Amino acid sequence: MRGRITRGMLVLGLGLLLGCKGRVHEPGAFTRPDPVASAPTQVDRGPRGAAPTPPPSMPAGGADAPAPTGPDPAMQAPPPPPWKPGFGIDDSQPSLLPVDMRVRRLAGALGLPVSDPLFDGVRSARIALGGYDHAQGVLPDGLWIASRMTAWVRVLQPICGSDAMRTRYPALPEALPELLRAAWGRPAEAADLADFEPLFAAGTEAATQYETACLAVFSAAEFVYQ
Secondary structure: OOOOOOHHHHHHHHHHHHOOOOOOOOOOOOOOOOOOOOOOOOOEOOOOOOOOEOOOOOOOOOOOOOOOOOOOHHHOOOOOOOOOOOOOOOOOOOOEOOHHHHHHHHHHHHOOOOOOHHHHHHHHOOOOOOOOEHHHOEOOOOOOOHHHHHHHHHHHHHHHOOHHHHHHOOOOOOOHHHHHHHHHOOOOOHHHHHHHHHHHOOOOOHHHHHHHHHHHHHHOHHHHEO
16 A cells, blocks of 8 residues: 555565565564674685785785775766756647637638627637636647537537628528638638538538538638647
């Protein structure tokens, strides 16, 4: 259990501390092993007449030779790893535009001021849409997750059904190229228009097709991503 020293851990720690080699008994009944008499150091005298060879524990040159100085290379710590910042930018996936920027794009596409009450629903749902609120300690979140997509479609529905939308783009797909240019900031390509053909060929009601196309344009990556 974390933060708790068990009886077995205490026994093991005592054994390691005392360097014992035999059986370790319970605390309070520890038996120190009998000391072993150390054998005298044998000196290799070499051939007759030669100076005796010092034992391995004696520095070269005899007992009076100075001990080696400086750190032991084998005991030196490895060099520290190169410094790296504790933060970074995750560019592995696209990030959503801030809510305020998405409101600006909506306002530009519909020809309305940013302060128009039509966009109050977007501003009210800013946290659900990935926005921030420093007063509540909420940080911005640019991930395009399922719950965020649902919240975005919910706030778009009143906009797609508004008089301002119908006035600027009376019919779709006739006004689709103009809508794509205003929403995505570039001219519509043939491939863009082809993506909407199955929608308008499905035989659903015109009102449903209009709303679905509007939602698709304002929810596309060209519109919501940075």
